[in-house]
Amino acid sequence: MSVGLAPVGRHEMAALGTSALLLVTDPDRLSTAAEVLRAEIAEIDRACSRFRADSEISELHRGAGAAATVGPLLGQALDVALRAAELTDGLVDPTVGAAVRELGYDADFRGPGTLDSPSPDGPARPAPGWWRLHWDPARREVLLPRGVALDLGATAKALAADRAAARAAEVTGCGVLVDLGGDLGTAGVSPEDGWRIAVADDHRDAMDSPEQVVAVHGGGMATSSTVARAWRRAGRLRHHIVDPRTGQNPPPTWRTVTVAAASCVDANVASTAAIVLGADAPGWLTERGLPARLVGPDGRVVCTPGWPASEWGD
Numbered sequence: 001m002s003v004g005l006a007p008v009g010r011h012e013m014a015a016l017g018t019s020a021l022l023l024v025t026d027p028d029r030l031s032t033a034a035e036v037l038r039a040e041i042a043e044i045d046r047a048c049s050r051f052r053a054d055s056e057i058s059e060l061h062r063g064a065g066a067a068a069t070v071g072p073l074l075g076q077a078l079d080v081a082l083r084a085a086e087l088t089d090g091l092v093d094p095t096v097g098a099a100v101r102e103l104g105y106d107a108d109f110r111g112p113g114t115l116d117s118p119s120p121d122g123p124a125r126p127a128p129g130w131w132r133l134h135w136d137p138a139r140r141e142v143l144l145p146r147g148v149a150l151d152l153g154a155t156a157k158a159l160a161a162d163r164a165a166a167r168a169a170e171v172t173g174c175g176v177l178v179d180l181g182g183d184l185g186t187a188g189v190s191p192e193d194g195w196r197i198a199v200a201d202d203h204r205d206a207m208d209s210p211e212q213v214v215a216v217h218g219g220g221m222a223t224s225s226t227v228a229r230a231w232r233r234a235g236r237l238r239h240h241i242v243d244p245r246t247g248q249n250p251p252p253t254w255r256t257v258t259v260a261a262a263s264c265v266d267a268n269v270a271s272t273a274a275i276v277l278g279a280d281a282p283g284w285l286t287e288r289g290l291p292a293r294l295v296g297p298d299g300r301v302v303c304t305p306g307w308p309a310s311e312w313g314d
Helices: 027-048 056-062 072-087 097-102 153-172 264-287
Strands: 009-015 018-024 067-069 134-136 141-143 176-180 183-187 195-199 212-216 220-225 230-233 236-239 256-261 292-295 301-303
Touching: 009 027, 018 027, 018 153, 027 056, 027 072, 027 153, 027 176, 056 072, 072 153, 072 264, 153 176, 153 183, 153 220, 153 264, 183 264, 220 264, 256 264, 264 292
Parallel strands: none
Antiparallel strands: 009 018, 018 176, 067 141, 134 141, 176 183, 183 220, 195 212, 220 256, 230 236, 256 292, 292 301
16 A cells, blocks of 8 residues: 655655655645655554564563553553554454564565575464453553463554654645555645555555555545565474464465545554454454455455445545
8 A cells, every 4th residue: 555646745754664644735734744754664564563672572571570650652552553453352452572584584584585485383372361461551560371372563664654654744734645555644735636556566566566546534544465575494484473262374365455434543454364364354344344446366346335346536
């Protein structure tokens, strides 16, 4: 998923092991908005990255078994992750950290082939379960049980997109869109015809080879894909989405799911859950009133009610 086709201010940068795109409706405010984006990305990385030894979540892992008080941003990220687990009955679970590492996702993703390894997968085990975290949001105190590893990747990047868009719109007074690797949040007043979003399996190819272009006037949109962050492990294709019930990649029912929702976080939670759910995903999304576009391994497209059928839609 990518964005373009409108005469607005545009800034691109590398961030969080992927790409970041910022659009503003007032080009004169672009540099100010870009400063906000860089600050938000740096803060979420310091708080939530499991690839940084100096991050707050790494410190939490080192102190597992004892209660710890976390900062406001990590506290918000934990709130978001636990809400996602509750809303999806554990289909999106932050305790998949060990399972993701056993599949080979043990370093920041820097592009195709960077995680390839001749070593086989480690032993597959279900996630310990989000309910094992002892979290007191009022005191921002968490007790992470020993042996439980967190991975907030499914929600923290989306949270960063929402936060950066909201803060940049507040500071600049104009419409803002932030796209972090296919997860986008908006704030402020959008362009008259909406933000034009190019949808594709891989956000890096969307502008050159869009499969569909839709218009977004607010809220968020997210794409979960088994194609964009993929690698080979002992010759077998692996990707970053894990079924918490098994500790393995889910069966390949969908290669890409794109969802529109009230926020980027909600869209990301739903698109991730849909990949894990497999054949039941269209019904699950429809029951929740979420417009979505699901693409099977053979290219077959299934859309839920509310997703535009034409090339251009609202």
